[in-house]
Structures are given as structure tokens and as C-alpha cells.
């Protein structure tokens with residue numbers, strides 16, 4: 001059965017695709033896509049990857065997109081709903097012809113819109129006409145960002161035509177009262193504007209070849225001018241924070257030191273949450289370090305089609321984030337936790353970089369195409385990340401042994417964990433996962449979990465990962481190939497012929513679960529500690545570094561801060577449940593923008609003044625109830 005989703009919001013999305021000013025790190029929920037529009041957007045996205053994942057392009061049309069409200073894929077949907085042919089498109093995909101796929105897919109969406117407009121004009125009853133218009137407009141959204149970027153006049157003209165079309169389609173009134181007939185002449189005129197534009201730009205016989213597949217209209221593409229369509233993630237992407245949100249354990253905080261007294265750390269905390277340190281597209285999409293490393297841990301839901309093979313994984317050296325850093329290997333990696341980072345070097349799953357500084361610079365410049373960070377930025381990020389602690393676990397003693405309070409099965413499992421096995425070269429699990437060294441040995445071992453990349457390759461060694469906190473970071477191994485800790489135990493038993501009994505395996509699993517557990521793994525939100533309050537206190541802490549930066553007349557780092565925090569404050573205001581306080585938070589965000597604007601004009605006294613006002617206003621909000 002086909003399931004139709006009714007509550008689609010399109011107007012919002014048409015407007016929000018135009019980027020103004022810095023993008024905040026708080027992603028906005030996107031309206032759902034119709035199957036064929038989703039498949040089209042996915043096709044453009046995947047078609048810009050290098051190499052193109054053709055299997056995924058085919059799946060984009062044959063299956064519903066991740067999180068779709070429809071139970072069928074675009075091809076089946078069209079078969080049931082439309083007379084538009086999908087065969088030419090599917091043929092082009094099967095032949096892996098990039099330009100042809102672009103042309104066929106673009107035409108298909110254009111024709112489909114035309115088909116729906118025909119239905120609307122032919123309809124005798126108002127409800128059917130309006131439904132067709134709504135659907136057509138939802139599909140038109142697939143092209144909207146390209147038109148807005150390349151042809152803003154047309155974008156406005158067509159926007160009005162859609163409104164005209166809907167309003168002239170009549171009204172069925174309420175309980176028979178106030179019914180108005182359709183004004184066919186107005187409808188036809190409005191439809192002409194839309195269809196005329198489609199005919200010139202999207203339903204054309206031959207498209208100019210394109211280096212980058214975008215929704216820029218054909219006339220603009222042929223004009224020879226370059227148009228930047230703001231980057232967007234394809235349908236099915238998820239960059240929202242994990243829910244429940246992992247609890248962040250910062251060493252200084254546990255020792256009772258306030259972050260506002262640690263300006264370098266606070267600045268690093270801000271950078272960890274800043275889109276501004278990355279290049280496009282990461283920056284424009286609102287991606288930050290904490291998008292993937294939620295609260296120093298992992299984001300198990302992060303998913304970007306073509307770059308993730310499952311939630312919580314990402315190919316950071318693929319074509320999407322920075323083409324120049326594309327290693328042309330489709331190798332998404334499970335996001336590692338950064339808890340206890342100062343004990344877990346060398347860095348990278350394979351421990352390729354000994355220095356956290358080198359690793360961090362590589363993330364910013366190479367993986368996400370950002371500008372060269374200043375020494376101060378690297379100092380700050382590292383000062384912050386070195387404060388990440390493991391989650392406290394009262395079942396463990398300081399030397400990593402279980403306490404008496406641990407479950408019996410776990411205690412039995414501890415003995416197995418420490419037992420040498422012939423299959424492990426007379427080593428035990430504990431030889432690599434040293435209990436008194438945070439369950440790791442800071443060595444790389446080839447345990448056979450990495451497929452040989454070529455015959456004779458010896459590059460399968462990976463750093464021993466910690467076992468602390470792992471109860472909350474499924475799936476396991478660098479590629480996330482094992483869904484549970486029990487599966488890891490089975491893997492070792494099988495691969496290394498450990499000869500464990502069912503009971504042994506259950507006990508060893510219980511041990512891993514106990515070692516990997518924590519007293520309070522997640523942030524607990526309630527009426528007092530709201531999502532907004534947490535964000536607000538974070539953002540005002542970030543801002544507190546102005547206290548150090550303004551007297552130093554450090555324009556570059558002040559601006560990086562004000563651009564980041566002003567955008568985030570405004571975005572977080574939108575999550576407030578106390579609507580009355582919202583305008584005050586928006587005003588506060590403006591205050592920070594004022595600091596930035598004054599610094600851009602080198603008017604330091606004005607900047608100091610706005611900063612003083614910010615502090616007063618922030619304190620007032622803090623005292624108020626929200």
C-alpha cells in the first residue's frame with residue numbers, strides 16, 4: 001500500500017535555502033521530500049562524488065530514502081501515480097552515464113510537475129486541483145535552490161505564480177458556505193509562467209555538460225557564468241545530535257574549576273562547536289567537530305548518504321568534504337569516542353599521527369577544507385580536548401579490576417579476559433587491553449579485522465581501542481561491523497579459536513558490558529536543566545573569552561568567536577520553551593554581532609561597550625526563569 005504524507009511544508013524550505021551570514025551549528029529540521037524529488041536530490045549529490053557510487057544511485061530510485069514517510073521508492077511511486085516514463089533514466093544509471101543520468105532525471109522531475117499542473121487545470125473539483133498544485137509545488141522544491149542562486153528574479157516571479165495558481169483554484173468553502181469557483185483564466189496564466197520556465201530550463205532536449213551536477217537552470221548554465229548553489233545535504237541525511245545526548249565529563253569541571261576561568265579551554269570549546277573553522281561545504285552545512293563527536297563521545301545517528309555506510313560512520317577523506325583530500329577509497333569509518341583523549345594517542349584508528357596537534361590540523365585543513373588554523377586556535381582546541389575524561393564507572397577500581405559489587409557473571413568473565421589463549425599467541429585479552437592503562441596499550445596490532453587492501457599488504461594494523469564507555473558506542477570495530485559486545489566476543493572466539501563455551505562467552509560479554517558501563521552515561525534533561533539552558537550556559541561561557549581577547553585587540557579571534565556564537569545563540573533561542581524570553585536571547589545574539597561589527601571597523605571602545613551590555617543582559621536572562 002502506498003502511504004501518502006500530507007503535512008508537507010514547502011514555503012519554509014524555499015526561503016531557508018538562501019544563506020545569509022554565518023551558519024549556526026544547530027541544524028534545522030527539514031521538511032520531508034516526495035519520493036521522486038528525494039531520489040533526484042540524492043542523484044545529484046551522489047553524482048558529484050568521485051568515484052560515483054552507482055549502486056546507491058540506483059537504490060535512490062528503487063527504495064524509499066532513509067527516514068522517508070513513504071513505504072515505496074520513487075520508481076514504484078511513479079508507476080502508481082504518473083505516466084512519466086522511468087525507463088530512460090534507469091537505463092542511463094545502468095550504463096553509468098553521468099551526464100545522461102542528470103539529463104533524464106532532471107527532465108523526469110520537470111515532466112512530472114507539468115503532469116500535475118495538467119491534472120490541476122483539468123480537475124473539476126477544487127480539492128483535487130489544490131492537491132495536485134500542492135504536490136507539483138513540492139516537486140518544484142527540487143529545483144528551487146538552483147533558481148534562487150542563479151536567477152533570483154525568476155525565483156520571485158515563479159513564487160508568485162504558485163500563490164496565484166493556488167488562490168485562483170477556487171475554494172470549497174466551509175460546510176458549503178463561501179465556496180468559490182476556480183478562475184481558469186488566472187490558473188492558466190500562472191501555470192504558463194511555471195511551465196514556460198520549466199520548458200526552457202529543465203525539460204530541455206539536450207543539457208550543457210556540467211562539471212558539478214546542480215539545480216542551476218539550463219539558461220544560466222549556458223550563460224557561462226558560474227553560480228554557487230548553497231551546499232545542501234541530500235534527503236536521508238542526519239546530522240542531529242544523538243538522543244539521549246552523551247554526558248560530557250571534563251577534568252577541570254570535576255575538580256570544581258569554572259570554565260570561564262580557563263579562557264584558552266573555553267575558546268577551544270567554542271572552536272569545537274564552530275562551523276567557521278571549516279571550509280565549504282562543511283561550514284555551510286553547519287558541521288562542527290561536535291556534530292560527529294557529540295559531547296566528546298560519538299554521534300551514533302550521524303548519516304550522510306554516499307559518505308556513511310551506516311549511522312555513526314563517515315568517510316572523512318572522501319570527495320564530499322574536500323575533493324583535494326579524496327583518497328578515492330570508499331572507506332567510511334565508525335566515529336571514535338574522544339573520551340580520555342590524552343591517554344589514547346597515537347591518533348587515528350590506525351594510530352597514524354602521534355601528535356594530537358598534527359591530527360587536529362589535518363582534520364581542519366585536509367578533511368574539512370578549512371583555512372590554516374592559527375597556533376592559538378590549535379592550542380585552544382587541544383587544551384579543551386585534553387580535558388575530556390572517561391565516564392566514571394563505580395564498578396571499576398583505579399587499577400582497572402572489577403569491584404566486589406560487580407555482577408557475578410562479570411567477575412567470572414574477568415578471569416577469562418585475563419587468561420592466556422593459544423589462539424591469541426599465548427596472550428590474553430588483557431595483554432592488549434591493559435586494565436591498569438585504561439584498557440589499551442597504545443600499540444597498533446593486526447588482529448585480522450581489516451580486509452587486505454591489496455595482495456601482500458601489511459597495513460591492517462589498528463590501535464588497540466579502550467573498552468571504557470563502550471557500552472554506549474555500538475557498533476564496534478573501526479568499520480562498525482559488529483553490532484554488539486556479544487558479537488565482538490563471538491568474533492574473537494571464532495577468529496582466534498579460543499574454544500569458549502556458551503557460558504564463557506556470556507561471562508566475557510558480561511565483563512565487557514560492566515567495564516564499558518558508566519554511572520551516568522547521558523545528559524539528564526528536566527524542567528530545570530533544559531536543552532536551552534545547557535546551550536545558553538555553553539554559549540555565554542564561549543563569549544566569556546572576549547574578556548581576554550578584547551584587551552589584547554585580537555581582531556581575528558574575536559571575529560571567529562562572535563560569528564560562531566551569535567549565530568548559535570539565535571538558533572538556540574528557537575529551541576526555547578519560554579517564548580517570552582526568546583526576544584531577549586535574539587537581542588543578546590545581536591549584541592554579540594555588534595561586538596563583531598565594531599571590531600571589523602576597528603572601533604574597540606564600541607566593541608567593549610557592546611560586550612559590557614552583553615554581560616548585563618546575559619546575567620538578567622540567566623536569573624530569569626526559562
Ligand code: HEC
Nearest residue numbers: 288289292314333334335336344346347348349350360363
Ligand atoms: C564528519 C564527522 C567528523 C567531524 C566533523 C570531525 N571528526 Fe574527528 N573523527 C571522525 C572519524 C570518522 C574519525 C576516525 C578517523 C580515522 O581514524 O581515520 C575521527 C577521529 C578523530 C580523532 C582521533 C581519535 C583517536 O583516538 O584516534 C580526533 C582527535 C578527532 N577526530 C578530533 C576532531 C576534531 C578536533 C574535529 C573538529 C576540528 C573533528 N574531529 C571533526 C569524524 C569526524
Ligand code: HEC
Nearest residue numbers: 424428429432445449462463464465470476477478488492
Ligand atoms: C593483539 C591485541 C589484542 C588482543 C589480544 C585483543 N584485542 Fe580487542 N582489539 C584490538 C584491536 C586492535 C581492536 C580494534 C579492531 C578494529 O577496530 O577493527 C580491538 C577491538 C576490540 C573491541 C571493540 C572496541 C570498539 O570500541 O570497537 C572489543 C570489545 C575488544 N577488542 C575486546 C577484546 C576481547 C574480549 C579480547 C580477548 C578475547 C580482545 N579484545 C583481545 C586488539 C586486541
